[in-house]
Amino acid sequence: MSEGTSQPGAEPTLVDWAGGYQPLLRMTKIFYGRYVPKDPLLGPLFANMAPDHPERVAAWLCEVFGGPKAYSESYGGYDRMVSRHLGRELREEQRSRWVQLLCKSADDAGLPVDPEWRAAFVAYLEWGSRIAVENSQPGAHPPPHMPVPRWWWVCDAVPGSRVSALEAGQPATAFELPGAGEPISFAQHIKPLFRERDRQSMRFAFDLWSHHDVSTHADAILARLQAGTMPCDGAWPPQQLDVFRRWVDLGKPA
Ligand code: HEM
Numbered sequence: 001m002s003e004g005t006s007q008p009g010a011e012p013t014l015v016d017w018a019g020g021y022q023p024l025l026r027m028t029k030i031f032y033g034r035y036v037p038k039d040p041l042l043g044p045l046f047a048n049m050a051p052d053h054p055e056r057v058a059a060w061l062c063e064v065f066g067g068p069k070a071y072s073e074s075y076g077g078y079d080r081m082v083s084r085h086l087g088r089e090l091r092e093e094q095r096s097r098w099v100q101l102l103c104k105s106a107d108d109a110g111l112p113v114d115p116e117w118r119a120a121f122v123a124y125l126e127w128g129s130r131i132a133v134e135n136s137q138p139g140a141h142p143p144p145h146m147p148v149p150r151w152w153w154v155c156d157a158v159p160g161s162r163v164s165a166l167e168a169g170q171p172a173t174a175f176e177l178p179g180a181g182e183p184i185s186f187a188q189h190i191k192p193l194f195r196e197r198d199r200q201s202m203r204f205a206f207d208l209w210s211h212h213d214v215s216t217h218a219d220a221i222l223a224r225l226q227a228g229t230m231p232c233d234g235a236w237p238p239q240q241l242d243v244f245r246r247w248v249d250l251g252k253p254a
Helices: 014-018 021-035 053-064 070-075 077-085 092-108 115-135 186-193 196-202 211-216 218-227 238-249
Strands: none
Touching: 014 021, 014 115, 021 053, 021 092, 053 070, 070 077, 077 115, 092 115, 186 211, 186 238, 211 218, 218 238
C-alpha cells in the first residue's frame, strides 16, 4: 500500500504524519492480538473475527486519515463496515473500552504522541465509535452507500501551528549571513537557516537539512518563505530570504 500522499508545501495528511499504513497495522495487530482477546467486555465480540480483521481496520483508518482508498476498493467500503456493526447492540462500556485500548495500542505501536495528531486521532475514535454504537442498536437504519469519511486535523491544530513550551528559549543555530557578492553554499549558509523545529514540521514531505531535498523543492520552499507561511511561527527577515533566493539563483550549490 502506498504511503505518502501529501504534496510538499501542503499540510500532511494524518496518515502521512503517522508514517503510513504500516504503523496503523502495527497498532491494530497489537489491539486485536494483545488486548482484545483477554478483555471481558471486548473479547467475546471479536471471538469469531476474520484472520485479516486487523488489516481491514487498519485499511479503513488509513483511508479515513487521508491515505489510499484501499478499504473502499478491496474490502467492501462503507457498506461493509456498517454491516459488521448492525444488530450487535454495542454498549457504552464496550465502546469506551474499545477507544481506551486502541489508544493504548497506539502508544505501544509508537504512533505520534504530539498533541495535534493525538487530538485528531482521538476525535475520530470518539466520533466513529459513537456512530458504531448507534448503528448497532435494534431498529437502526444507517444511511446506505455513504462515502468513507475523510478525517483531518482538528480546528487549526495542525503540525507546527504553535511553539512548543519545551522549545522556548532554545537558541537558534548560530549562522552568519554571507555578504553581498560572496559565494553561498548549502552547508554553510542555507542549512543553518532551518531550525530543528522547522525540520520536524516538514519531515513528512522532505528533509530541510538535506541538500538534495531542499534543491528539489526549492521553488515550493521559496514560495512559502516569501508568502510568510513558513516557518509557521513567523516569517523570515528579508536578509535571510534574500540569501535563500540568491542561493537558488546561483544554481543551488552544495
Ligand atoms: C471509530 C470506530 C470504529 C471503527 C473505525 C471500526 C471499524 C470497523 C471495521 C472497518 C469493521 C469491518 C471489518 C471488515 O470485516 O471489513 C468493523 C467490524 C467490527 N467492529 Fe468496529 N469499528 C469501530 C468501532 C467499534 C466499536 C466501538 C466496537 C465495539 C465495542 C466495534 C466492534 C466491531 C465488531 C464486533 C466488528 C465485527 C468483527 C467481526 O468481523 O467478527 N467497532 N469495525
